[in-house]
Amino acid sequence: MNCLEIDQVLDDFVAGDVTPDERGAVTAHLESCPTCRAAAASVQRLFAQAKARLLPVEPEHDLWPGIAARIDAARPARRYSARRPVLAAAAVILLAAASVVGVRLAGRPSGGAMTRAHVDRAGTAAPASYEFAQARATFATARRQLVAVFQSRRGMMSPQTVAVVEKNMRAIDEAVREMEAALARDPGNADLPALLVAVYGQEIDMLQGVATMPQQLMPQQG
Amino acid sequence: MRAAQAGDLCAFEALYRQHVGRVHGLCLRMTGDRDAAEELAQDAFVRAWRKLPGFRGESAFATWLTRLTVNVVVSSQRGKRRQAPWAARAASAAPATGPTLSVTRIDLGRAIAGLPPQARHVFVLHAVAGYGHGEIARALGIAVGTSKAQLHRARKLLQEVLQP
Numbered sequence: 124m125n126c127l128e129i130d131q132v133l134d135d136f137v138a139g140d141v142t143p144d145e146r147g148a149v150t151a152h153l154e155s156c157p158t159c160r161a162a163a164a165s166v167q168r169l170f171a172q173a174k175a176r177l178l179p180v181e182p183e184h185d186l187w188p189g190i191a192a193r194i195d196a197a198r199p200a201r202r203y204s205a206r207r208p209v210l211a212a213a214a215v216i217l218l219a220a221a222s223v224v225g226v227r228l229a230g231r232p233s234g235g236a237m238t239r240a241h242v243d244r245a246g247t248a249a250p251a252s253y254e255f256a257q258a259r260a261t262f263a264t265a266r267r268q269l270v271a272v273f274q275s276r277r278g279m280m281s282p283q284t285v286a287v288v289e290k291n292m293r294a295i296d297e298a299v300r301e302m303e304a305a306l307a308r309d310p311g312n313a314d315l316p317a318l319l320v321a322v323y324g325q326e327i328d329m330l331q332g333v334a335t336m337p338q339q340l341m342p343q344q345g
Numbered sequence: 346m347r348a349a350q351a352g353d354l355c356a357f358e359a360l361y362r363q364h365v366g367r368v369h370g371l372c373l374r375m376t377g378d379r380d381a382a383e384e385l386a387q388d389a390f391v392r393a394w395r396k397l398p399g400f401r402g403e404s405a406f407a408t409w410l411t412r413l414t415v416n417v418v419v420s421s422q423r424g425k426r427r428q429a430p431w432a433a434r435a436a437s438a439a440p441a442t443g444p445t446l447s448v449t450r451i452d453l454g455r456a457i458a459g460l461p462p463q464a465r466h467v468f469v470l471h472a473v474a475g476y477g478h479g480e481i482a483r484a485l486g487i488a489v490g491t492s493k494a495q496l497h498r499a500r501k502l503l504q505e506v507l508q509p
Contacts, residue, residue: 134496140477169503172453173472179366180373180454182383187361190390191354197391281355 124148129159137166262323269330276333288333295326346406350397357397361390364407368414374469375418377458385421389414411474415484422462456506460499467492468499 124132129152135141136149153160270292277285299322306315348356368389373382393413400409457465466485470476471492476484478492485492 131497134471134500135493138471138477165504165508166500169453169500169507170472173457173468174475176453177374177457177469177473178370180370181366182369182386183379184383186365186369186383186387186390187358189387190361190394191358193387193391194354194394197395281358 124152126152126156126159129153129156130162133159133163133166137163137170258320258323262320262327265327266323266330269327269333273330273333280333288329291329292326295322295329298322299326346402350400357394360393360406364410365390367407368410371411371414371469371474372418374454374457374473375415375466376422377460377465381421385418386414388421389417392417412484415470415474419466419485422466453503453507456503459506460502463487464495464499464502467495468503471496 129149132141132145132149136146141149153163273288280288299319302315302319302322306312306319309315346356346360349360365386369382369386372385372389373379376382376385389410393410396413400406404412457468460468463485467481470481470484471478478489478496481487481492482489487495
């Protein structure tokens with residue numbers, strides 16, 4: 124073999140992808156040719172560096188949220204369990220109550236803060252008090268059921284998902300507490316009942332998302 | 346692994362965390378493009394999720410995932426045939442901090458990114474992923490002789506630009 128032929132087979136030689144005859148011929152040439160010996164060493168270094176240095180490369184952004192979203196989007200339609208219609212019904216009642224509260228409040232002559240007369244006629248804290256009380260009771264019932272479902276499933280959810288749900292629940296509960304306290308201080312406030320029902324709805328929506336999460340996205344037990 | 350195969354997304358996320366560096370790195374080295382690499386790495390994991398139930402464990406999971414990633418990259422590149430002019434890439438890869446630093450000092454990753462596409466694919470599959478020429482030929486849809494010629498070309502270009 125001459126130097127040109129050696130150059131053609133150096134990649135395979137370094138990779139060990141040569142026949143015993145070729146190996147013998149290349150080795151014999153390298154022993155007598157310092158130029159080709161240096162070239163072989165250079166090829167060896169290049170491949171060793173490539174193998175050692177080029178992987179892994181972490182991406183600049185976490186790709187998982189995009190991957191999970193695409194997997195989620197491609198999955199079959201949600202399967203509902205026997206108890207989900209009950210939960211859905213609770214949310215429907217809540218929404219209906221919310222709309223009644225909204226209509227009542229929007230239809231008030233003043234359109235602004237309620238007068239003491241409105242409050243007195245209703246006999247409770249607000250003119251739409253019956254609907255509001257219904258909404259609040261429905262919310263409490265739906266929330267209890269949904270929190271129970273969440274608690275029963277939390278062991279099957281990723282710690283990140285549990286943390287996100289709990290963080291949102293804390294934020295919503297805090298908002299509810301603040302609004303209820305404000306309503307207690309200012310029972311004639313025109314806007315707070317509708318806002319409260321909207322916040323109740325947010326929490327129910329989020330918890331329903333957890334309750335109706337398809338089984339295939341949950342880790343298998345056992 | 347079994348949990349992920351059975352549809353456990355959390356278990357699959359754990360596999361993602363374990364292998365994303367290799368999958369993304371392979372995409373990056375094969376494309377030479379960071380944005381494309383992130384997109385293709387996502388594609389590879391989405392495809393892996395779909396195909397995971399069919400993984401029989403005949404090879405190591407990392408090997409299976411590497412093969413799948415290579416297929417994803419090659420399919421995406423087939424239609425594009427994007428050319429990355431070697432000279433322009435090499436010039437842009439050269440540090441601009443002064444005459445004492447020359448083009449020969451550019452790092453290997455950037456040098457590989459500047460290779461012509463087919464030479465880059467063959468070099469990465471051979472030197473980085475550990476493929477033989479037969480596997481490379483099958484993966485890229487080329488002849489074994491072409492794979493050898495492209496590896497030789499890639500190695501020559503890299504030595505030229507990297508030599509001290």
